[in-house]
Amino acid sequence: MVIDLHNDVMEKVVTGYELGTKHNYEDSDIPRFREGGIDIQFFALWIEQTQPNPFQLTEEMITSFRGEMAKNSAFIAQAATPEEALRINSEGKIAGVLGAEGGHAIENNLEKLRELYRQGVRYLTITWNNSTSWATSALDPQSMTKGLSDFGRQVVWTLDSLGMIIDVSHVGPKTIEDILQVTRNPIIASHSGVKALRNHYRNLSDSQIVKIARSGGVVGVVFHSSFLSNSNRASVDTVIKHIDYITRLVGVDYVALGSDFDGGIQPPIGLEDVSRYPAITDGLLNRGYSNKDIKKILGENFMRVFRRVCSKPTNL
Numbered sequence: 001m002v003i004d005l006h007n008d009v010m011e012k013v014v015t016g017y018e019l020g021t022k023h024n025y026e027d028s029d030i031p032r033f034r035e036g037g038i039d040i041q042f043f044a045l046w047i048e049q050t051q052p053n054p055f056q057l058t059e060e061m062i063t064s065f066r067g068e069m070a071k072n073s074a075f076i077a078q079a080a081t082p083e084e085a086l087r088i089n090s091e092g093k094i095a096g097v098l099g100a101e102g103g104h105a106i107e108n109n110l111e112k113l114r115e116l117y118r119q120g121v122r123y124l125t126i127t128w129n130n131s132t133s134w135a136t137s138a139l140d141p142q143s144m145t146k147g148l149s150d151f152g153r154q155v156v157w158t159l160d161s162l163g164m165i166i167d168v169s170h171v172g173p174k175t176i177e178d179i180l181q182v183t184r185n186p187i188i189a190s191h192s193g194v195k196a197l198r199n200h201y202r203n204l205s206d207s208q209i210v211k212i213a214r215s216g217g218v219v220g221v222v223f224h225s226s227f228l229s230n231s232n233r234a235s236v237d238t239v240i241k242h243i244d245y246i247t248r249l250v251g252v253d254y255v256a257l258g259s260d261f262d263g264g265i266q267p268p269i270g271l272e273d274v275s276r277y278p279a280i281t282d283g284l285l286n287r288g289y290s291n292k293d294i295k296k297i298l299g300e301n302f303m304r305v306f307r308r309v310c311s312k313p314t315n316l
């Protein structure tokens with residue numbers, strides 16, 4: 001089973017890009033997902049923070065997503081729970097799950113958050129590169145000292161009670177600390193790298209990786225060259241190095257994949273698009289990983305989080 005925690009192709013779908021057609025440009029489409037062996041794909045809903053109505057635009061993006069699911073229903077279907085995803089997979093189809101990237105989408109309104117949940121959104125990336133009034137981005141100059149507001153704590157409680165996963169990619173260190181004080185669920189970083197290997201604000205320090213692992217969560221290793229490497233073009237081996245670092249720091253149970261394909265990334269050599277996931281398997285085999293551990297990294301680790309957070313009956 002292969003699960004990817006972060007793909008941005010919906011930004012292109014809203015402007016008319018067709019998921020069902022094989023393209024020789026962009027990173028993702030259904031024919032290439034099938035070549036790559038993807039079983040469960042999380043699709044990010046990201047709205048530019050300068051837009052005055054990000055919630056409405058998020059809903060429009062969901063409508064576009066549903067349209068693509070309907071047009072390509074022989075190959076892909078929306079899932080909102082791990083059980084639904086596995087049922088869809090058992091029919092030979094890809095399960096598509098929604099995640100909202102950036103807390104600004106909820107417009108400081110818990111009812112809008114609940115509405116996203118009802119639409120099947122199953123993670124919220126607490127911030128994108130912009131802070132909100134209730135949470136601080138890793139790019140914010142105050143990221144080390146300013147964390148969640150009281151409303152931000154209410155957002156975390158609401159996410160826990162709904163059964164929506166907390167994603168801390170893009171989120172500032174103090175906000176991550178504050179989230180961990182409040183949530184009772186495992187948390188994820190859906191698309192990040194290791195700061196010790198590449199000192200970049202989008203990457204995670206060793207102590208953050210340890211805390212995510214202690215929560216029972218996972219780090220989805222990103223495929224963006226500039227987050228992975230000091231040179232501007234990473235390779236498959238660079239991705240494997242990030243996976244290997246996390247495995248050695250906290251064990252093999254806390255690492256996953258979060259490509260960020262179609263998020264404006266410079267993909268590593270050998271991982272040019274979503275058809276290339278088998279290169280990760282080959283890279284892990286070459287590094288001596290067992291079949292059992294490779295299965296964990298490719299999907300089972302995240303499945304544990306998905307079951308813990310999203311299996312329970314809804315609370316609406």
Ligand SMILES: [Zn+2]
Binds near residue numbers: 101169170191263
């Ligand atoms: Zn992102």
